[in-house]
Amino acid sequence: MTGHSSSCAEIAEQFPRLRAPELADLCSELQELRERTRSFARQELIPRALELDRRAGEEPGYFDWDVVRAGARAGMLRFLVPAPAGGSGGLAMHACIMMEELCAACAGIGLIFGAHGLGITPLLLGGAAHWDGVLAQLVASEASERPLLMALAITEPEAGTDVEDPDLLARGRITSHARRVPGGYRLSGTKRFISNGSVARWISVVMPTDPMRPAETETCFLVDTRSEGFAVSRAEHKMGQRACPAAELSFDEVFVPDELLVGREGDGATETLIVLACSRPPVGAIGTGIARGAYERLRAWLHEDDVGARLLERQHVQLALAQMEEEIHLAHQAYMDAAMEIDLWALGPTMRHPAARLLAGLPPSFRRRSRVRRKLLSGTARAQTVALLHRTTDDRRLSRAVGLSSLAKARGGDVAVRVTSAALQIAGLRAGPLRAELEKLWRDAKLVQIYEGTNQLNRVEVFRTLSNEEEMRCLPPRESIEPARMNGARA
Amino acid sequence: MSTASRAEREALRSLARDLAERELAPRALQLDAQEPAALEHCRSLLEQAGLLRALVSEEHGGGGIGAGELLEVLGELARGEAGCALGVLLENVAALAAQELGCPLQEEGFERLAIVPGVGEHEVSVREDALHGRLQGALGALGAEQLLLLAERPEGTALWLLSAEQPGVAIVADRSQMGLRAAPAAALELDGAAFQELIAPQRDHRGVPAQALALLRLGTGAIARGIALRAHELALSYAQERWQGGVPIIEHEAVGDMLAAMVVRLRAHGRPEGLVASGSRNGDAPLLEPQGALAARVALCEDALATAIDAVQVFGGTGYMVETGVEKLMRDAQYCTLFPEPAWQASQELIALARSTT
Ligand SMILES: Cc1cc2nc3c(=O)[nH]c(=O)nc-3n(C[C@H](O)[C@H](O)[C@H](O)COP(=O)(O)OP(=O)(O)OC[C@H]3O[C@@H](n4cnc5c(N)ncnc54)[C@H](O)[C@@H]3O)c2cc1C
Numbered sequence: 001m002t003g004h005s006s007s008c009a010e011i012a013e014q015f016p017r018l019r020a021p022e023l024a025d026l027c028s029e030l031q032e033l034r035e036r037t038r039s040f041a042r043q044e045l046i047p048r049a050l051e052l053d054r055r056a057g058e059e060p061g062y063f064d065w066d067v068v069r070a071g072a073r074a075g076m077l078r079f080l081v082p083a084p085a086g087g088s089g090g091l092a093m094h095a096c097i098m099m100e101e102l103c104a105a106c107a108g109i110g111l112i113f114g115a116h117g118l119g120i121t122p123l124l125l126g127g128a129a130h131w132d133g134v135l136a137q138l139v140a141s142e143a144s145e146r147p148l149l150m151a152l153a154i155t156e157p158e159a160g161t162d163v164e165d166p167d168l169l170a171r172g173r174i175t176s177h178a179r180r181v182p183g184g185y186r187l188s189g190t191k192r193f194i195s196n197g198s199v200a201r202w203i204s205v206v207m208p209t210d211p212m213r214p215a216e217t218e219t220c221f222l223v224d225t226r227s228e229g230f231a232v233s234r235a236e237h238k239m240g241q242r243a244c245p246a247a248e249l250s251f252d253e254v255f256v257p258d259e260l261l262v263g264r265e266g267d268g269a270t271e272t273l274i275v276l277a278c279s280r281p282p283v284g285a286i287g288t289g290i291a292r293g294a295y296e297r298l299r300a301w302l303h304e305d306d307v308g309a310r311l312l313e314r315q316h317v318q319l320a321l322a323q324m325e326e327e328i329h330l331a332h333q334a335y336m337d338a339a340m341e342i343d344l345w346a347l348g349p350t351m352r353h354p355a356a357r358l359l360a361g362l363p364p365s366f367r368r369r370s371r372v373r374r375k376l377l378s379g380t381a382r383a384q385t386v387a388l389l390h391r392t393t394d395d396r397r398l399s400r401a402v403g404l405s406s407l408a409k410a411r412g413g414d415v416a417v418r419v420t421s422a423a424l425q426i427a428g429l430r431a432g433p434l435r436a437e438l439e440k441l442w443r444d445a446k447l448v449q450i451y452e453g454t455n456q457l458n459r460v461e462v463f464r465t466l467s468n469e470e471e472m473r474c475l476p477p478r479e480s481i482e483p484a485r486m487n488g489a490r491a
Numbered sequence: 492m493s494t495a496s497r498a499e500r501e502a503l504r505s506l507a508r509d510l511a512e513r514e515l516a517p518r519a520l521q522l523d524a525q526e527p528a529a530l531e532h533c534r535s536l537l538e539q540a541g542l543l544r545a546l547v548s549e550e551h552g553g554g555g556i557g558a559g560e561l562l563e564v565l566g567e568l569a570r571g572e573a574g575c576a577l578g579v580l581l582e583n584v585a586a587l588a589a590q591e592l593g594c595p596l597q598e599e600g601f602e603r604l605a606i607v608p609g610v611g612e613h614e615v616s617v618r619e620d621a622l623h624g625r626l627q628g629a630l631g632a633l634g635a636e637q638l639l640l641l642a643e644r645p646e647g648t649a650l651w652l653l654s655a656e657q658p659g660v661a662i663v664a665d666r667s668q669m670g671l672r673a674a675p676a677a678a679l680e681l682d683g684a685a686f687q688e689l690i691a692p693q694r695d696h697r698g699v700p701a702q703a704l705a706l707l708r709l710g711t712g713a714i715a716r717g718i719a720l721r722a723h724e725l726a727l728s729y730a731q732e733r734w735q736g737g738v739p740i741i742e743h744e745a746v747g748d749m750l751a752a753m754v755v756r757l758r759a760h761g762r763p764e765g766l767v768a769s770g771s772r773n774g775d776a777p778l779l780e781p782q783g784a785l786a787a788r789v790a791l792c793e794d795a796l797a798t799a800i801d802a803v804q805v806f807g808g809t810g811y812m813v814e815t816g817v818e819k820l821m822r823d824a825q826y827c828t829l830f831p832e833p834a835w836q837a838s839q840e841l842i843a844l845a846r847s848t849t
Contacts, residue, residue, distance in 0.1 A: 050667075054666075054667075155808070158734075159735070160735065160807050160808055161735045161736070161807070162735050162736060168735070168736045171736050171737035172735070172736070172737070173734065192808070193808045236812055237812060237813040237814060238811055238812060238813070239803075239811050239812070239813065239818040239821075239822075240811075306613060307613060307614070310613070316835055316839065320835075417800065421796075421825070424825065424829070425828065425829070425833045425834060425835055426833070426835070428628075428829055428832065428833045428836070429627070429628030429630070429676075429826075429829045429830065429833075430609075430614065430626070430627050430628050431627070431628075432627040432628070432678070435627075435628065435667070436667035439667065439669040442825065443669070443818075443822070446800070446803060446811065446818070446821065447811055449804060450803075450804070450807060450808055450810075450811055451808065454804065454807055455804070456743070456745035456746070456804075459745075460745070
């Protein structure tokens with residue numbers, strides 16, 4: 001195994017302001033997380049990977065709850081849940097390390113946990129509003145037969161790339177609509193390609209309240225998939241990463257109460273931008289993991305198999321291995337850079353701010369009192385969360401994070417495709433069981449160039465934020481588009 | 492050039508195109524899923540059209556066409572379904588070699604042939620006049636009645652004939668085959684299998700084994716080109732229908748660049764049939780120059796893979812879904828880069844050939 005560890009020196013060099021004890025804690029926490037996830041992946045993912053891939057290939061939508069239960073026992077469902085809600089309180093670095101390790105074993109199963117984390121991410125930006133609701137439920141469900149899974153639904157049939165960027169969104173054909181009604185909203189429309197969409201209990205759904213002005217009115221909602229009007233309209237038959245089902249979801253006047261609004265109405269486009277900035281480094285890590293999985297399997301075969309051993313004597317093969325090592329190393333560095341930028345610089349100060357710590361210090365029993373809970377869900381609290389974001393970070397820092405994240409994502413995707421393809425070339429058709437594994441990894445790899453924004457879109461973001469040093473409007477506006485609405489907190 | 496007239500060539504091409512469009516392409520998903528009914532239906536159509544023995548001379552019950560025409564046919568068929576095209580290639584190369592080496596092609600038991608290239612000594616060895624060993628990933632071998640093995644030995648390449656039904660031979664379906672699935676692959680398990688050496692190991696570039704291998708390579712190149720053409724067609728049409736950012740995606744240069752690169756690749760490498768030397772005639776052995784065949788196969792297959800990967804990218808998430816048929820092109824193209832040998836090994840052989848001719 002190539003153990004890419006996140007070195008303390010690396011972090012310290014970039015972030016001298018992080019105090020030494022904190023730094024040491026962080027490094028050992030990350031190292032421990034890597035080892036724990038690796039051993040979980042070896043025990044639970046590798047033995048299942050090929051069979052699950054085959055089964056889901058024959059029966060799209062097939063899902064293995066056993067692996068979710070095993071993941072829940074290993075803490076894979078709570079990794080992003082904030083500590084006050086009973087979770088591990090990880091952010092981008094934690095997510096990246098987990099994803100690399102899981103996906104080196106099986107990217108399909110890894111994606112189940114990744115898409116779950118993606119569904120949670122918008123809630124992290126909503127302050128304490130959801131700690132004692134859905135997030136606490138998620139943690140409590142870990143020991144149950146059916147642990148609660150989450151998903152994020154932004155993509156629509158007519159708008160894929162367009163929903164990933166606020167400027168494109170303004171020109172996009174958005175057909176979904178969240179209509180305001182007394183006490184909440186009614187959601188209608190179709191979302192497409194939603195990972196975990198058919199198995200999630202809760203889905204963070206982004207829809208505009210005015211489809212003619214999506215950029216200004218996109219809003220994030222937390223949807224209970226048991227709600228009337230919600231349906232899984234189709235299970236997708238995918239090329240790879242099959243253990244994680246992707247689904248088309250249809251919303252027919254699905255009611256969402258005000259309290260399940262995530263953030264404020266109209267902040268959906270900027271929230272999406274920040275969510276994607278947080279989720280793209282882990283996607284880069286998925287690509288890195290897939291590449292590493294191929295590299296390690298190939299290397300083991302070259303050392304252990306007679307045919308392989310003969311190949312290893314060829315300089316072509318030696319150089320190809322060296323190049324894979326290089327590519328994987330650089331992809332790893334790229335996602336760690338981006339994740340550190342987010343955790344320690346772009347969003348870290350918000351999470352570590354005294355106001356946030358104060359809130360986190362309140363006993364859950366106190367927070368759950370109905371009066372306190374109403375307050376936490378009120379428009380004022382939501383506005384305060386936005387104000388805190390404005391005090392602790394800014395568009396410049398967030399834009400840089402967007403750029404580095406997109407860079408890591410695009411690089412991870414390309415490296416995954418190149419390394420898996422090169423490994424397959426070396427092994428050839430005669431490699432038997434190894435070939436089947438490499439073929440799966442190669443099929444899995446292609447998706448990394450597509451989801452979380454295609455590599456083309458991500459490179460456009462790299463140009464804008466890094467090459468052109470543009471400041472994107474990442475933060476939600478200080479003023480909500482409808483400040484009066486939530487102040488009454490009609491929960 | 493073959494002596495077939497222009498009109499004959501065109502008729503053959505349009506027959507293949509018609510078959511590909513009407514019969515193969517609409518069944519591509521079923522063929523990919525290896526549904527027996529679809530496999531049988533397409534095979535029998537190809538057989539009725541005389542394409543499975545097209546290279547064999549008329550006197551031996553074949554179509555008597557030249558290698559150039561076969562390559563054109565393969566390109567057309569591959570635009571519809573590449574696995575079927577590979578099946579046609581394998582049967583033709585096997586049948587032509589068998590005919591040239593005096594096998595009773597028209598007798599019972601010789602209806603389904605397959606040729607397996609690259610049988611190395613470390614995989615299959617000869618002990619006490621029988622074959623032992625295991626050979627995995629033999630494309631098109633499942634269902635064949637007779638197998639011709641192109642055996643790579645230190646003294647050169649030999650051709651061995653085996654019957655699939657004989658004792659000591661087990662043909663095990665390869666369930667994990669990723670690409671070109673309409674030519675179902677198998678693992679050959681040989682445990683004391685008697686065999687007939689049709690031709691002893693030899694290095695003659697004009698000999699039957701070398702020519703068979705060269706035709707397999709060029710044929711794979713032709714199939715890869717068919718895949719690339721299809722991928723480009725699909726991507727070009729989708730890029731004009733799909734709108735993002737308020738315009739058809741073809742107007743985004745990121746997409747335009749991918750489409751342009753596809754055209755460059757398709758135009759940069761000529762049609763593989765251009766590499767068939769003028770000495771080939773109807774019904775006679777085609778004459779293929781091994782170095783050209785190798786180079787064309789490497790370039791065409793790598794190009795096809797790059798084009799198919801980009802085609803999926805042009806389709807975005809839609810391209811990743813099985814029913815659109817675009818991701819299948821990617822899997823098929825990847826298999827072309829691996830057959831008859833991985834592209835890097837083909838490149839290395841090119842160097843060996845270049846050294847031997849200087
Ligand atoms: C298996 C899978 C799982 C997914 N999971 C989720 C999920 O959990 N949640 C979710 O919300 N979404 C999910 N997605 C959706 C994914 O994020 C989109 O597929 C992706 O953003 C691309 O959108 P699209 O597929 O509509 O492609 P399109 O946007 O139609 O793009 C087609 C082509 O046009 C190019 N293009 C489009 N616009 C531009 C532009 N402005 N500039 C340059 N090039 C452009 C693209 O790069 C691409 O090459 C998933 C997708 C897949 C395939």
